[in-house]
Amino acid sequence: MIETKILLVDDETVFTDNMSKLLSSRGYRVTAVNSGDAAICELERDEFSVVVLDFRMPGMDGLGVLSEIKRLGLPAQIVILTGHGSIDSAREALELGAFDYLTKPCEIDELVARVESAREARDDALEKDAVKGSVHSRDTSCE
Amino acid sequence: MILSRFFLVAMICLAALLLIGGLAFNIHCCLAAESRAVHLVLGGVQVLALIILSGITLCIRRVIAVAGQKSHEIDRLNRQLAETGRLASIGEVSAGVAHELSSPLSVILTEKQILVDLEKKHPTAMDPDFRLRFLDSMEQIGVQIRRCKEIMHNLLRFARRTGSSVEAVAVNEFIKEILRLVEREARSSGIEIELDLQDNLPEVKTDVSRLQQVIFNLMNNAFDSTEGIPGGTVTISTRKEEVDQKVVIAFIDNGLGIQPEYIEKVFEPFFTTKPAGKGTGLGLSICRSTIERLGGDIKVRSKPGEGSEFSVSLPLNPPKELPDNVNGKIEEAPS
Numbered sequence: 410m411i412e413t414k415i416l417l418v419d420d421e422t423v424f425t426d427n428m429s430k431l432l433s434s435r436g437y438r439v440t441a442v443n444s445g446d447a448a449i450c451e452l453e454r455d456e457f458s459v460v461v462l463d464f465r466m467p468g469m470d471g472l473g474v475l476s477e478i479k480r481l482g483l484p485a486q487i488v489i490l491t492g493h494g495s496i497d498s499a500r501e502a503l504e505l506g507a508f509d510y511l512t513k514p515c516e517i518d519e520l521v522a523r524v525e526s527a528r529e530a531r532d533d534a535l536e537k538d539a540v541k542g543s544v545h546s547r548d549t550s551c552e
Numbered sequence: 553m554i555l556s557r558f559f560l561v562a563m564i565c566l567a568a569l570l571l572i573g574g575l576a577f578n579i580h581c582c583l584a585a586e587s588r589a590v591h592l593v594l595g596g597v598q599v600l601a602l603i604i605l606s607g608i609t610l611c612i613r614r615v616i617a618v619a620g621q622k623s624h625e626i627d628r629l630n631r632q633l634a635e636t637g638r639l640a641s642i643g644e645v646s647a648g649v650a651h652e653l654s655s656p657l658s659v660i661l662t663e664k665q666i667l668v669d670l671e672k673k674h675p676t677a678m679d680p681d682f683r684l685r686f687l688d689s690m691e692q693i694g695v696q697i698r699r700c701k702e703i704m705h706n707l708l709r710f711a712r713r714t715g716s717s718v719e720a721v722a723v724n725e726f727i728k729e730i731l732r733l734v735e736r737e738a739r740s741s742g743i744e745i746e747l748d749l750q751d752n753l754p755e756v757k758t759d760v761s762r763l764q765q766v767i768f769n770l771m772n773n774a775f776d777s778t779e780g781i782p783g784g785t786v787t788i789s790t791r792k793e794e795v796d797q798k799v800v801i802a803f804i805d806n807g808l809g810i811q812p813e814y815i816e817k818v819f820e821p822f823f824t825t826k827p828a829g830k831g832t833g834l835g836l837s838i839c840r841s842t843i844e845r846l847g848g849d850i851k852v853r854s855k856p857g858e859g860s861e862f863s864v865s866l867p868l869n870p871p872k873e874l875p876d877n878v879n880g881k882i883e884e885a886p887s
Contacts (some may be wrong), residue, residue, distance in 0.1 A: 421655050427662035434669055492654025495708070513654040514661040514697055 413528050414456070416485070417441040418448040418474060419463040428461075431517050437524070445469025449477055457485045459527045461520070462507075464491035464498060472505065479506050484535055486527035490515060650704040657700055664693045706732050710764070718870055719760045723790055723799055724749040726760075730767050731788070738775045738786070748789035756799050757869050762842045766850075769835040770803045770862050777807030777860060798848065798865040806859040810852070818852055839864075847871035 415437050419425050425441035432439045440455070442448050446468050448460070460478065464471035475487055486508040491498070494512035502510055508527045511520065668690050671678065678686060706729060727749070735745055756763075771788070778784035787804040810818060821837040839862075843850045847867045854860035 421659065423659050424655065424662060427659065427666060431662060431665055431669065492658065493651045512701075514657040514701055516661065516694075517665045 412436070412438045413458045413524070414438045414440070415524065416448060416451055416457040416460045418443075418445065418460065418466070418471070419490070420444060420466040421463075428517075428520075432521075432524075435517075435521055445471065445474045448474050452478060452481070452483055452485070456483075458531050459508075459524050460485050460487045461490050461524065462487055464489060464502075465493045472501065475502060475505050475507055484531055486531045488520075488523050488527050490520065646707040646710055650707040653700065653704060657697055660693070661697050664690055664697075703732070717760060718757060720755040720757050721760055721763060722755050723753055723801065726763070727767060727788055727790070727801065730764060730771065734768075734771060734775070741775070741779050742782075742784060743775055743778050744783070744785040746785060746787040748787055750789075750791045753790055753792055753799060754868055756866050758846050758866060759870065762846060763866070766839045766842050766864060767801065769839050770801075770864070773835060773862070774803045774805040774807070774860075777809075778805045779807075781807050793865060796865075797868050799868065800863055800865045802861055802863040804859065804861045809856040809858050809860055810854040811856055815852060815854060819850070836862075845871075 413436075415432060417425055417428055417432070417439055419428075419441075420443050422443055425443060429439045429441045440451055440457070442451055443466075445466050448462070449469070451457075452460070460474075462471045462474055469477075471489060471491065475489075478485060478487060487502075487506070489499075489502045489507050489510045490513060491511075492513040494510070499510045508530055509523045511523060667686075671683065671686065671690075675683075710730075710733060728747070731745065731747075738745060771786075774786040774788075778786055783806070785806050787802075789802045789804065791800050791802075792798070793800055819836050819840040840850050843864055843866070847870060848865050850862065850864050852860060852862050
């Protein structure tokens with residue numbers, strides 16, 4: 410089984426430390442960062458299946474990171490996990506392309522379930538892209 | 553406005569001049585023993601001046617009366633604005649508190665989960681009795697955190713509703729939601745809360761923020777009336793009036809009740825029987841003006857020593873003058 414790589418972005422250090430431990434003990438490879446700018450650096454350096462992203466952070470906020478991920482065309486799926494939840498922010502995040510939206514405090518089992526759904530969605534999208542690519546290359550070779 | 557004032561002043565001056573001039577000339581003519589015809593003309597001028605002055609006096613009285621009414625209306629609106637502003641501030645503070653609490657609660661939840669995971673990993677590391685106690689405590693921490701989350705969601709809902717909008721409200725659920733915010737404090741004061749809510753109550757299309765304000769005020773009013781009374785009970789009931797298609801919400805308490813001489817005054821601004829610092833005397837007055845604006849009415853029945861009943865009846869649809877930006881049902885916070 411391929412290890413799922415998660416990027417955890419939250420400005421609360423104790424939270425990222427604890428959540429990293431919990432997710433790691435459930436078989437995920439977790440990288441934790443405490444700012445939006447650090448998240449972008451990590452995303453440019455490594456490939457992640459799922460990004461668990463806080464909304465309100467000093468510097469680049471969650472929406473900024475989300476927009477940047479979409480602008481860079483990265484395949485990672487984004488699960489928003491925020492303490493500043495509102496209908497408007499949820500709508501905005503989902504419109505910008507977030508996969509899911511959770512409010513804090515959130516049970517680990519619930520987060521894992523959403524992360525799994527996000528990972529599956531990302532794998533499906535990659536598979537479709539691969540099929541499209543192979544069909545396209547077969548068409549090109551027939552010509 | 554300036555022109556009308558100028559006209560009024562000019563008329564007063566003219567009338568005064570005619571009166572004084574007429575009188576002076578009359579005296580002069582009398583002294584000079586002028587003809588009778590001249591006296592008559594001058595007398596007529598004086599009468600005319602008196603009529604004009606009387607007319608002007610009436611006009612001024614009317615203007616003062618209208619200004620008084622306007623001033624009363626402005627006072628009422630100012631009071632309402634102050635109360636709405638106060639609620640909006642409470643809303644903002646509540647939302648801020650709810651948001652700020654989410655981070656420490658998340659940390660507590662993860663700490664709890666780490667301990668639970670450790671116990672699962674090393675199930676025999678603990679003394680069996682301690683292990684049972686430990687697991688019990690962990691379970692309780694989880695339950696209380698979920699409860700905190702629910703309170704936070706309620707606070708956020710409350711905060712969102714400080715803006716004005718017309719929505720379809722499921723009254724029974726709405727009452728339960730507001731009650732959850734205040735019931736703990738009431739119960740800790742020894743007050744029993746009973747709900748007698750009619751099933752299948754139709755939704756009421758109304759200004760949800762204003763209705764929330766009224767229910768909140770009437771609930772707190774009933775709790776205040778019952779506080780310290782042995783066996784104090786507040787019953788909140790709902791029912792549909794089939795005849796005039798209205799929903800009635802009643803707040804019944806077995807508190808001290810209201811003296812008959814005060815019954816007519818309870819909805820007047822600044823009237824209160826609560827101890828100093830406990831009430832502004834504006835709550836019930838605002839409730840009445842708000843409910844009337846929503847097309848409903850509010851009534852009170854009371855017996856001293858037995859308790860009071862405040863009942864609000866609301867039409868199923870709002871009056872035409874209420875803005876209709878209906879968003880459907882009350883939105884639920886994402887979870």
